[in-house]
Amino acid sequence: MAPSRFVRVRIVLHPRDDLLRQARRDWADKPELRESYRTFRPNVERVISQIASRGGRRLKLRYLGTGKNNAGSNAAPQP
Template identity: 45%
Template structure:
């Protein structure tokens, strides 16, 4: 289920997305594209609230485009839904946002790739303090390697970035 930037994921390829549903966090309701409205339940342990369309989905003409579930669609709403929706809308429509994203994504992805390379996808120790120290040392080593590749040299008692000149 891959999506391109700015698109909501689809439960069914070519089908409906979460953007096709109308969520009213003030009233605590979700309305599906077929016009069925359900009330959001109490917050779960993670803060999400759910609207369960289950029985309404059985006879719905949009069922095949909406969900693969035999029991019907369950719609999850994040506690910060309105803020996240506004950010997604801005990402999809703002040329300035898209330019910034294109500018900064490659170096950030590269830095993350360097950080997790060579078996470092998981932290090696038990405990927050030991893993925090490990992460800082790993980042420092990667930064030092990058600076050396850019030409960091020591001349006398001074460090220089660029070609060495004596």
């Protein structure tokens, strides 16, 4: 097979590429956004950590997904 003189490359953008570009632009242009992120990020990470563990112990999930794993808990089923 002879090498082609012209190579066609197809670029596939994310369906929400415009939104992602705007978010990156806002991050670069707005220092108050970065300051707010640095203020609240540690608290969000802590809450996620507390939710992911029970009694200070990490949960060991038996099944993939959420339906079967939540079957024995008192939590409401996830839609």
